[in-house]
């Protein structure tokens with residue numbers, strides 16, 4: 001049984017992809033165990049964050065385009081939505097970080113497993129125009145136990161000029177990650193933060 005569908009060119013038309021992955025994963029998880037399934041790469045660009053699933057598209061405007069398996073390199077198309085304008089005509093730096101987090105995170109999940117970002121370092125080289133075609137590029141640098149390091153760039157599609165560059169440390173998580181968080185949060189509210 002394969003984990004996901006054949007490779008898609010982008011994820012904007014994948015309205016039900018996350019649900020499909022979950023459905024596809026059910027027998028797969030039974031056969032290999034939930035823990036192992038979470039530690040398996042989530043393939044083929046069919047990943048959306050929880051809040052983006054109903055919309056079927058990344059709210060930051062990132063759309064996975066293609067993977068180069070030999071280089072463990074991911075290419076995406078990106079458009080900064082008007083809502084994330086910072087200075088006149090240019091993107092807020094927070095959006096640049098979010099878009100790069102997404103680009104690197106998608107790549108790590110394609111080639112390794114479910115992760116969260118532990119560290120993201122961003123170089124803002126040039127202002128990033130709102131509403132202009134951009135490309136995202138990211139690749140895996142190293143895997144060390146649960147730690148995956150990756151690098152990525154945001155480029156202007158018209159000229160390939162590098163506008164921003166990020167390096168990230170991603171940590172492979174287990175299925176109980178979000179349960180532990182919910183328990184921790186509840187405990188904080190009970191104890192007022194002494195835990």
Ligand SMILES: CCCCC/C=C\C/C=C\C/C=C\C/C=C\CCCC(=O)SCCNC(=O)CCNC(=O)[C@H](O)C(C)(C)COP(=O)(O)OP(=O)(O)OC[C@H]1O[C@@H](n2cnc3c(N)ncnc32)[C@H](O)[C@@H]1OP(=O)(O)O
Pocket residue numbers: 047048049050101102103104105106109114115116117118119145146147169171173
């Ligand atoms: C957005 C959520 C996505 C989640 C995935 C879910 C579903 C997938 C489906 C769709 C996803 C769609 C799109 C994906 C695209 C983008 C991805 C975006 C990802 C994010 O945007 S996600 C949100 C922001 N992110 C967090 O919310 C993390 C908060 N944080 C923690 O939850 C913990 O902090 C954790 C788990 C990181 C570690 O905690 P832990 O207890 O499991 O492990 P521990 O502390 O032992 O660290 C183990 C080893 O990492 C080293 N280490 C840890 N942190 C380090 C640091 N900062 N610098 C240097 N080294 C560090 C230690 O030194 C040790 O190293 P060593 O083994 O060598 O000793």
